[in-house]
Amino acid sequence: MSAHVSNSAEPKVVCVTGAAGQIAYSLLFNIARGDIYGPNQRVILHLLDIAPMMEALQGVVMELQDCSLPLLAGVEATSDPKVAFNNADAAILVGAMPRKEGMERKDLLRANAKIFKEQGDALNTVAKPSVKILVVGNPANTNALITLLHATSLPKENFSALTRLDHNRAIAQVALRVGVSVEKVRNVIIWGNHSSTQYPDVNHGEVEVGGQRKKIKDVIADEAWLHGDFIKTVQSRGGAIIKARKLSSAMSAAKAIVDHMHDWIQGTPEGEFVSMGVHSTGVYGIPAGLIYSFPVTCKNGTYTIVEGLPIDVFSRTKMTETADELVSEREDANQILSA
Numbered sequence: 648m649s650a651h652v653s654n655s656a657e658p659k660v661v662c663v664t665g666a667a668g669q670i671a672y673s674l675l676f677n678i679a680r681g682d683i684y685g686p687n688q689r690v691i692l693h694l695l696d697i698a699p700m701m702e703a704l705q706g707v708v709m710e711l712q713d714c715s716l717p718l719l720a721g722v723e724a725t726s727d728p729k730v731a732f733n734n735a736d737a738a739i740l741v742g743a744m745p746r747k748e749g750m751e752r753k754d755l756l757r758a759n760a761k762i763f764k765e766q767g768d769a770l771n772t773v774a775k776p777s778v779k780i781l782v783v784g785n786p787a788n789t790n791a792l793i794t795l796l797h798a799t800s801l802p803k804e805n806f807s808a809l810t811r812l813d814h815n816r817a818i819a820q821v822a823l824r825v826g827v828s829v830e831k832v833r834n835v836i837i838w839g840n841h842s843s844t845q846y847p848d849v850n851h852g853e854v855e856v857g858g859q860r861k862k863i864k865d866v867i868a869d870e871a872w873l874h875g876d877f878i879k880t881v882q883s884r885g886g887a888i889i890k891a892r893k894l895s896s897a898m899s900a901a902k903a904i905v906d907h908m909h910d911w912i913q914g915t916p917e918g919e920f921v922s923m924g925v926h927s928t929g930v931y932g933i934p935a936g937l938i939y940s941f942p943v944t945c946k947n948g949t950y951t952i953v954e955g956l957p958i959d960v961f962s963r964t965k966m967t968e969t970a971d972e973l974v975s976e977r978e979d980a981n982q983i984l985s986a
């Protein structure tokens with residue numbers, strides 16, 4: 648860690664909800680050592696959890712102090728969303744009930760929708776107008792939509808849902824199959840919902856083999872695998888991890904959160920895109936208003952959906968299927984919240 652941290656820039660306030668939980672335990676250290684904002688930017692962490700978790704959260708605060716990190720300019724632990732989101736530059740909404748073995752994300756809506764309504768209201772009142780919001784708690788896309796709809800004074804472009812874990816899983820599966828390291832694979836896409844209907848798509852992706860960039864499709868040259876086991880493995884990876892660990896993904900989720908926020912704030916490399924769940928404007932024929940995962944590039948703290956990619960018939964079917972699920976989740980959420 649740099650011993651030459653500039654003290655002149657105002658520290659960035661990063662709020663993490665679900666801060667006493669397992670994802671946060673893998674995440675907070677990485678934020679506090681500069682993995683999102685870089686090695687010259689101090690951060691203040693605002694940690695939100697529910698009242699019964701305050702003692703456990705104090706333990707996390709003590710550990711953060713004991714890490715002795717020069718970039719960490721302060722830590723505030725609270726059970727009040729208005730304190731947690733106050734003046735936030737970034738809000739990472741992890742806090743929610745996680746899926747257990749056998750549960751689908753839809754089962755979670757009932758348990759979690761109200762959390763995001765309340766937190767949308769609080770963000771609207773006390774966060775910075777430029778706050779960047781990432782929803783991780785499942786069902787992440789629809790929770791992000793609920794948050795957006797309750798934070799009416801914030802721009803829709805401030806909201807996102809985490810599909811970077813799926814994106815990273817897709818890259819890892821391609822790299823394993825081709826026998827290269829992950830940094831040789833780029834421009835895979837996750838379309839749609841962070842759920843088992845998501846569509847991991849390699850049609851526009853490239854892999855570097857023998858010093859040359861080639862189409863993933865051409866290098867793998869096995870459409871049955873790309874349309875079959877590859878998609879299924881990525882779609883069902885979360886469930887496979889729950890089955891094995893009896894707990895949902897945490898280390899890989901924390902890594903994906905850092906990747907998502909880092910790229911959104913610091914930008915994506917030239918020629919590369921990543922996947923983010925963002926507000927649909929109707930591009931690619933996806934219903935406007937959904938939080939849908941698209942390929943995006945990021946520059947100067949702003950994401951732009953990559954438009955104009957050719958979509959084949961197989962992809963169109965898959966993209967519509969996952970959009971349909973999000974439309975139905977939106978209806979369920981409206982019902983739950985109006986009951």
Ligand SMILES: NC(=O)C1=CN([C@@H]2O[C@H](COP(=O)(O)OP(=O)(O)OC[C@H]3O[C@@H](n4cnc5c(N)ncnc54)[C@H](O)[C@@H]3O)[C@@H](O)[C@H]2O)C=CC1
Nearest residue numbers: 665667668669670696742743745746783784785809812900
């Ligand atoms: N989008 C994605 O790629 C992924 C999403 N997830 C989701 O992330 C969420 C968190 O997962 P874990 O950290 O493993 O769960 P966890 O159960 O270990 O931690 C969740 C924490 O949230 C807290 N919490 C509950 N209600 C809250 C509220 N209203 N305000 C603030 N905090 C609250 C709980 O007290 C707990 O400390 C789950 O919904 C899980 O399904 C998990 C992996 C990947």
Ligand SMILES: O=C([O-])CC(=O)C(=O)O
Nearest residue numbers: 746785884885886895896
């Ligand atoms: O599947 C789950 O419930 C946890 C999760 O979101 C993931 O690992 O992708």
